[in-house]
Amino acid sequence: MRRYVINLDLDTARLDWVTEAFRNAGISFERYAAVNKDFLPDEAFNRASGNPDWSRGEIACFLSHIDVWKTIASSAEPYAAIFEDYIHLSPSAAFFLTDSSWIPPDVDLIKLETTLNPVRLGERKFDLAGHGLIKLQSFHNGSAGYIISRQHAALLADSAEQFDRPVDDFIFDLHKATCWQLSPAICIQDMFVPGSGKIASTLERGRQDARGAKRLKVRQSLSGKLVREAKRLVSKAKGQPHTVIPFSTQP
Numbered sequence: 001m002r003r004y005v006i007n008l009d010l011d012t013a014r015l016d017w018v019t020e021a022f023r024n025a026g027i028s029f030e031r032y033a034a035v036n037k038d039f040l041p042d043e044a045f046n047r048a049s050g051n052p053d054w055s056r057g058e059i060a061c062f063l064s065h066i067d068v069w070k071t072i073a074s075s076a077e078p079y080a081a082i083f084e085d086y087i088h089l090s091p092s093a094a095f096f097l098t099d100s101s102w103i104p105p106d107v108d109l110i111k112l113e114t115t116l117n118p119v120r121l122g123e124r125k126f127d128l129a130g131h132g133l134i135k136l137q138s139f140h141n142g143s144a145g146y147i148i149s150r151q152h153a154a155l156l157a158d159s160a161e162q163f164d165r166p167v168d169d170f171i172f173d174l175h176k177a178t179c180w181q182l183s184p185a186i187c188i189q190d191m192f193v194p195g196s197g198k199i200a201s202t203l204e205r206g207r208q209d210a211r212g213a214k215r216l217k218v219r220q221s222l223s224g225k226l227v228r229e230a231k232r233l234v235s236k237a238k239g240q241p242h243t244v245i246p247f248s249t250q251p
Contacts, residue, residue: 001100001147002077003029006064007085008036014085025089027097032068035060049164062167065143066160073154079103080153081112084144088193090186091251095129097186100147102128107180108152111136111172112145114185115192118242125180130250136172136179140245143168145187152177184248193247 005022007015015031022029035044037060048059065082072080079100096102096112103110104125110133120138127133143166148156156171163170172179190196 001097002072002075002080003027003083003097004032004068004071004080005029005083005085006032006034006061006068008034010036011085018083018085018087021087021089025091025093025097027094029083032064032071035063035067047160047162049162058166061143062160062163062170065167065171066157069148069153069157069160072148072150073157075150077150079147079149081145081147082143083187084189086190087113087144088188088190088196088247090184090248092129092131092248093186096131096147096182103147104133107133107178108149109171109177110147110180110182111140111142112147112182112185113142113187113189114183114245114247115140115142115189116244116247117141118244119181120242121181121183130184131186131248132183134181134183136174136181138242139169139172139174140179140181141168141172142189143171144189145185146171181245184246184250186248188247 003022005018007018011034018029037056040056040059040063044059044063045054048054048062068082072082077100081097107125117140119136119140122135122137125133125135160170
């Protein structure tokens with residue numbers, strides 16, 4: 001399985017950080033040059049639906065992921081892993097990132113990270129090496145670590161000619177795709193590690209600069225909102241619990 005890390009050309013400190021993280025996990029990666037927010041063409045803003053709430057960093061981040069999706073879609077391998085460059089990796093990461101033989105053929109998208117926000121979980125596909133593959137039943141934010149199939153990468157790239165939401169909302173849209181979660185997670189952004197904060201998220205800073213702490217809300221059609229609200233009410237009636245996905249510190 002190929003492993004891509006999105007990294008800006010000028011951000012050598014982050015490259016050093018993520019190189020050490022992968023080295024400690026015993027695996028390598030391919031660096032993918034990120035789109036620079038300071039050199040966005042006019043076409044990029046047109047693709048982002050002209051929403052004034054977009055930060056330049058969000059647009060650049062989205063375009064970077066699209067570029068990697070296109071590379072994966074044109075490759076011969078069935079799956080690839082994509083990472084952003086301010087992550088911690090679990091000691092058990094190599095087991096899941098060396099090859100894709102453990103992934104069931106009907107699974108196209110696996111979230112590898114946790115943001116330690118409560119999520120609702122559904123069907124458990126299997127348990128392997130101390131981790132479960134579990135269906136996500138509610139949105140889990142973050143795009144810093146995930147596995148994607150070649151077919152699904154092509155689908156996302158083709159459907160992203162116009163986008164109206166941050167890239168994690170787009171990727172893990174439960175109305176359009178079945179999303180699976182590896183739990184415990186093998187990846188976590190540094191800003192979510194208690195007491196760490198060594199590598200700041202420039203994307204979050206950009207969001208705050210553009211519109212304060214308010215996060216861009218996903219635009220949905222009326223029918224989409226009704227479906228989402230109906231699912232929320234059914235979940236509440238059934239008393240389905242929300243769970244925090246832990247980060248694995250075990251080899």
